[in-house]
Amino acid sequence: MTEPKQAVSRSEQRRQTELRILRAARRSFAEHGFDRTTIRAVAREARVNPGLVMHYYGSKEELFVRATRVESAEPAAEGSPEQIAEQLLDALRTKLTSEPDGTLAVLRSMLTHPEAARGVREALNRQHGKIYESLPGEDAALRAGLTGAITLGVVVGRFLLELDGLRDAPPERIVELLEPCVQSLVGAEPRPPHGFEPCGEP
Amino acid sequence: MTEPKQAVSRSEQRRQTELRILRAARRSFAEHGFDRTTIRAVAREARVNPGLVMHYYGSKEELFVRATRVESAEPAAEGSPEQIAEQLLDALRTKLTSEPDGTLAVLRSMLTHPEAARGVREALNRQHGKIYESLPGEDAALRAGLTGAITLGVVVGRFLLELDGLRDAPPERIVELLEPCVQSLVGAEPRPPHGFEPCGEP
Numbered sequence: 001m002t003e004p005k006q007a008v009s010r011s012e013q014r015r016q017t018e019l020r021i022l023r024a025a026r027r028s029f030a031e032h033g034f035d036r037t038t039i040r041a042v043a044r045e046a047r048v049n050p051g052l053v054m055h056y057y058g059s060k061e062e063l064f065v066r067a068t069r070v071e072s073a074e075p076a077a078e079g080s081p082e083q084i085a086e087q088l089l090d091a092l093r094t095k096l097t098s099e100p101d102g103t104l105a106v107l108r109s110m111l112t113h114p115e116a117a118r119g120v121r122e123a124l125n126r127q128h129g130k131i132y133e134s135l136p137g138e139d140a141a142l143r144a145g146l147t148g149a150i151t152l153g154v155v156v157g158r159f160l161l162e163l164d165g166l167r168d169a170p171p172e173r174i175v176e177l178l179e180p181c182v183q184s185l186v187g188a189e190p191r192p193p194h195g196f197e198p199c200g201e202p
Numbered sequence: 203m204t205e206p207k208q209a210v211s212r213s214e215q216r217r218q219t220e221l222r223i224l225r226a227a228r229r230s231f232a233e234h235g236f237d238r239t240t241i242r243a244v245a246r247e248a249r250v251n252p253g254l255v256m257h258y259y260g261s262k263e264e265l266f267v268r269a270t271r272v273e274s275a276e277p278a279a280e281g282s283p284e285q286i287a288e289q290l291l292d293a294l295r296t297k298l299t300s301e302p303d304g305t306l307a308v309l310r311s312m313l314t315h316p317e318a319a320r321g322v323r324e325a326l327n328r329q330h331g332k333i334y335e336s337l338p339g340e341d342a343a344l345r346a347g348l349t350g351a352i353t354l355g356v357v358v359g360r361f362l363l364e365l366d367g368l369r370d371a372p373p374e375r376i377v378e379l380l381e382p383c384v385q386s387l388v389g390a391e392p393r394p395p396h397g398f399e400p401c402g403e404p
Contacts, residue, residue, distance in 0.1 A: 032314075033313060033314035034314075035237040035238070035314060036237070036314065107313070108313050108314065109313070109314070110313070110363065111235060111309070111310050111311070111312070111313050111314070111358070111362055111363075112234075112235035112236075112237060112238065112310065112311070112313070112314045117363060120363060121363050121364070121365065124359075124363070124365055125365060125366045128365070128366060128367060129366075132367075139371075139375065139379070141366060141367035142367040142368065142371045142375065142376070142379065143367075143379060144367060145359065145365050145366060145367030145368040145371075146356065146367075146368065146376070146379060146380065148359065148365065149352075149355040149356045149358070149359035149360075149365065149368060150351075150352050150355050150356070150383075151355070152355045152358065152359060152363075153351040153352050153353070153354045153355020153356065153358070153359075154348065154351045154352070154355065156313070156351070156354065156355070156358075157326075157347065157350065157351035157354060157355075158351075160313055161312065161313075161319060161322060161323050161326070161354075162323070163323065163326055163327060163330070163347050163350065163351065164327045164330060164331075164343060164347060165330060165334070165343035165344040165345075165346060165347030165348075166344065166347040166348065166351060169341075169344045169347075173341065173344065174344070174348070177341070177344065177345060177348060177386075177387060178348065180382060180383070180386035181352075181382070181383035181386060181387070184379075184382035184383060185379060185383070
């Protein structure tokens with residue numbers, strides 16, 4: 001039991017290095033996708049030897065799995081249709097404000113990398129499943145799927161394809177514009193516009 | 203000027219071979235993306251020698267450009283907001299019914315292949331530009347961009363990620379569910395539901 005101090009400091013040092021590698025990997029996977037990310041480039045960005053990356057993570061595949069394992073703030077999808085619509089819109093606002101590199105890495109690779117495709121498909125289906133159970137009316141599975149597809153299209157269009165108009169728009173405005181969309185899909189009554197007087201009640 | 207018949211038949215034969223290669227390339231790019239498609243696999247599917255593919259197309263890059271050059275039926279995006287909404291929904295219906303391999307190939311590769319990303323970005327921005335000019339109200343560029351992002355999300359979710367609920371849904375039902383969405387984005391008055399009596403006009 002000698003040098004306990006140095007032992008702690010070494011394990012802490014190792015943890016720091018692993019984290020630095022993971023962060024570099026997330027950025028590279030998010031920007032270039034799985035196939036075009038190299039262990040060598042990740043190592044360079046993390047300022048370590050490529051051998052160390054392999055020592056810690058074993059393979060590019062495993063590094064990808066670890067780098068893209070993110071805790072996502074998924075909507076609870078419970079309550080009335082109005083509450084579900086609000087939860088979905090809140091989740092969209094969060095994604096548009098600060099989508100983490102880990103998620104973008106999965107999305108970037110989802111169309112060409114089977115592991116990423118499976119990850120996105122399972123996450124979306126899980127989320128749709130929860131929404132689906134709470135939705136009244138016909139076609140609940142399809143309507144839940146469409147809310148997911150819309151979120152996917154907007155996030156990919158904004159962060160990965162950087163489409164005109166979408167790239168720089170304030171998240172709040174995007175959420176506002178999509179509100180009627182999400183409400184109609186989950187079967188929520190639209191909130192009356194400001195100053196609206198329902199007819200028959202003058 | 204001897205053997206004119208055979209000359210014609212040879213050029214026709216060449217045209218047929220080129221087409222067969224292009225079709226095989228479209229299928230492979232659509233299914234596996236640019237990076238995972240090989241000249242060797244395309245040649246095998248087209249039942250030709252890999253050397254012939256290179257002879258006709260020069261490189262995988264050029265084969266990709268040629269295979270993904272598709273005539274897309276883009277909405278004209280003219281007229282009143284109601285007409286624009288209808289054109290966008292018609293275009294979506296067409297995409298959902300029979301999205302050609304060439305388009306799926308570009309979409310499959312758009313997140314990892316710069317040439318494909320540029321193609322999708324330019325096509326969408328061009329289309330948004332046309333819609334944008336016709337839309338009344340604020341945020342026309344953003345609202346046009348959102349209609350494109352939604353279409354993108356739904357096509358990718360259906361054909362490439364094959365999400366639950368979306369994969370097998372009838373195109374007509376998807377279009378119906380997205381109608382309020384598109385209408386609210388382009389600023390069109392929603393069509394009254396069947397049997398609807400506007401209030402004040404009993």
